[in-house]
Amino acid sequence: MVRDSPRTGPTGRRPLRARVLHPPLRLDRTRGPQRGRPLRPHGPRPSRARRLRPRAHPRGARLDPGRGALGEGGLRMGTGSRAPAPPHPLPGSRVFLLTARVRDLGSVDALVLGGGPAGLGAAWTLAAGGARVLVVEREETVGGLCRTHAREGYRFDMGGHRFITADRDLLDRVVRLCGDDLLLAERSSEVALLGRRFRYPLEPLDLARKLPPGLALRALLSYLRGRLRPGPPVESFEDWASRRFGRVLYELFIGPYTEKLWGVSPAALSPEWAGQRISVPDLWAAARALFARGDAPARTHAKTFLYPRLGMGQLFERIAAAARSAGALLLTGSVPRAFERRGTRLNAALLETPEGPARVRTDTVLSTVPLPCLLDLALGPEAARELEGAFPFRPVRFLNIALDRPEALPTTWCYVGEGRLRAGRLQEPKKRSPHMAPPGRSSLMIELPHAPGDDIDRAGDADLLERARGELGALGVDLGDDVRFAFSVRAPEAYPVHLRGTPAARARALAALGRLENLRTFGRQGAFRFIFSDAALRMGIAAGEGFLAGRLPTNQDLARVQSAQRLTEVASVVGPTVLAGRERG
Numbered sequence: 001m002v003r004d005s006p007r008t009g010p011t012g013r014r015p016l017r018a019r020v021l022h023p024p025l026r027l028d029r030t031r032g033p034q035r036g037r038p039l040r041p042h043g044p045r046p047s048r049a050r051r052l053r054p055r056a057h058p059r060g061a062r063l064d065p066g067r068g069a070l071g072e073g074g075l076r077m078g079t080g081s082r083a084p085a086p087p088h089p090l091p092g093s094r095v096f097l098l099t100a101r102v103r104d105l106g107s108v109d110a111l112v113l114g115g116g117p118a119g120l121g122a123a124w125t126l127a128a129g130g131a132r133v134l135v136v137e138r139e140e141t142v143g144g145l146c147r148t149h150a151r152e153g154y155r156f157d158m159g160g161h162r163f164i165t166a167d168r169d170l171l172d173r174v175v176r177l178c179g180d181d182l183l184l185a186e187r188s189s190e191v192a193l194l195g196r197r198f199r200y201p202l203e204p205l206d207l208a209r210k211l212p213p214g215l216a217l218r219a220l221l222s223y224l225r226g227r228l229r230p231g232p233p234v235e236s237f238e239d240w241a242s243r244r245f246g247r248v249l250y251e252l253f254i255g256p257y258t259e260k261l262w263g264v265s266p267a268a269l270s271p272e273w274a275g276q277r278i279s280v281p282d283l284w285a286a287a288r289a290l291f292a293r294g295d296a297p298a299r300t301h302a303k304t305f306l307y308p309r310l311g312m313g314q315l316f317e318r319i320a321a322a323a324r325s326a327g328a329l330l331l332t333g334s335v336p337r338a339f340e341r342r343g344t345r346l347n348a349a350l351l352e353t354p355e356g357p358a359r360v361r362t363d364t365v366l367s368t369v370p371l372p373c374l375l376d377l378a379l380g381p382e383a384a385r386e387l388e389g390a391f392p393f394r395p396v397r398f399l400n401i402a403l404d405r406p407e408a409l410p411t412t413w414c415y416v417g418e419g420r421l422r423a424g425r426l427q428e429p430k431k432r433s434p435h436m437a438p439p440g441r442s443s444l445m446i447e448l449p450h451a452p453g454d455d456i457d458r459a460g461d462a463d464l465l466e467r468a469r470g471e472l473g474a475l476g477v478d479l480g481d482d483v484r485f486a487f488s489v490r491a492p493e494a495y496p497v498h499l500r501g502t503p504a505a506r507a508r509a510l511a512a513l514g515r516l517e518n519l520r521t522f523g524r525q526g527a528f529r530f531i532f533s534d535a536a537l538r539m540g541i542a543a544g545e546g547f548l549a550g551r552l553p554t555n556q557d558l559a560r561v562q563s564a565q566r567l568t569e570v571a572s573v574v575g576p577t578v579l580a581g582r583e584r585g
Contacts, residue, residue: 108134114135115144162305183309190410339365408443409428426447449494
């Protein structure tokens with residue numbers, strides 16, 4: 001049975017609904033938070049005469065953003081019009097229509113925009129340090145791209161997540177937080193290409209055995225030519241990959257797969273993201289990694305990793321719970337609509353919540369919302385237009401298929417190298433944790449990168465499943481009659497597309513936002529960097545620690561946080577005693 005997801009227009013997003021994750025608190029510096037009471041500003045209650053004074057903007061009136069938009073005490077409105085916004089932009093409009101009285105949520109020390117890994121990392125740190133924190137999240141649940149969706153005993157992540165980091169302190173905190181719910185899993189992946197399955201990361205000996213002899217020889221000569229004759233400076237991802245893996249392998253797999261994933265020619269992509277995501281510098285390094293002894297492996301080659309028993313979302317639910325226990329407030333189904341600004345500081349934010357407009361005063365704004373949206377909200381449409389087109393996102397649709405069979409794939413995940421197929425990667429969640437499907441059953445998740453409004457975006461879940469059957473059949477995976485149900489999940493800002501002009505545009509954007517002294521932006525979407533979840537967590541933690549120390553890191557410093565290229569295996573970080581009784585995925 002196939003269930004179409006609820007849709008509201010061509011994007012397929014579910015309507016926003018109010019859901020506060022715990023009873024509202026009244027923030028009071030002297031008496032502490034009290035459950036069950038609404039947030040109110042500090043100080044005496046205004047007199048009845050003052051409360052009955054006519055409003056400056058009667059209900060239903062429109063605020064004119066032209067008045068004081070950039071001046072002292074002005075109201076900075078987002079436009080959401082010409083900025084390079086994703087398919088589901090944060091709601092902003094040139095005019096802010098007040099349909100009800102604006103609720104006053106009082107004041108907080110830090111307003112965190114976004115409840116993904118970066119935002120939760122900041123809230124976790126701030127709340128533990130005694131700061132008053134409000135997290136505003138667009139979706140109904142926290143976790144961002146690390147959410148886990150559960151249906152009838154089946155659980156699906158949004159992508160191929162694994163927790164692995166070289167930060168010993170972070171790893172120790174996560175192990176203490178999750179306890180026995182962290183399983184020890186082992187990496188197993190392959191590439192489907194030319195009707196064959198190749199190990200991934202690519203291994204020279206495996207390529208030599210499985211490629212046709214003539215093609216294997218051409219690939220070797222092409223690689224040697226690229227290494228011995230470097231050529232002109234590297235200016236694009238195409239240059240980077242051809243130089244390190246040879247032109248033949250580039251044209252056979254790396255180039256077509258990259259274009260399918262990102263939606264643009266590799267010649268138009270900046271090489272900077274490759275250094276963040278591909279930690280094996282070339283084919284020779286891949287060969288040496290097979291025989292390395294004692295050295296820290298590249299991230300791509302790390303064999304073991306930790307994984308939450310009930311999916312990656314369980315980790316971030318635990319972090320959110322820890323932040324709430326320390327006093328943080330989490331408001332879901334809500335988005336920022338405008339900032340109130342005085343000079344170079346933001347002193348309040350207007351929020352759209354399912355219960356109506358709300359206002360919160362804040363000392364600091366820590367944002368993880370998509371960078372184009374923040375430019376529009378904080379600096380206005382002119383700033384967003386100046387960088388229009390520099391920060392596009394690549395949407396991904398995840399098709400989740402529940403199966404009535406014990407196994408779906410021989411490996412945990414499979415990269416689909418065939419350029420004619422739309423699927424980017426196949427994954428079997430049960431290979432990470434046996435608790436991701438009911439006993440005796442398994443599931444399959446298919447990643448489908450696409451362009452906004454294309455056939456993948458417009459298709460219903462039933463049509464998407466039929467299309468997937470055909471592509472899976474071409475890969476030797478026959479679903480037969482074993483499909484119990486299927487549903488899809490959308491990630492409109494899954495991948496920040498690093499164009500060749502992106503580094504310079506990002507530097508300009510971060511510098512412009514840095515002129516607002518109490519605003520910081522970070523995270524995958526906020527810093528527009530294609531980073532792993534551990535790097536996003538570390539960005540948030542760094543922002544929180546800087547706030548508590550009275551020295552906020554700059555936007556540029558936060559954007560430079562990324563995953564280590566070399567990793568220590570899990571056993572040497574956590575310790576053999578901890579791993580001895582840990583369940584294996």
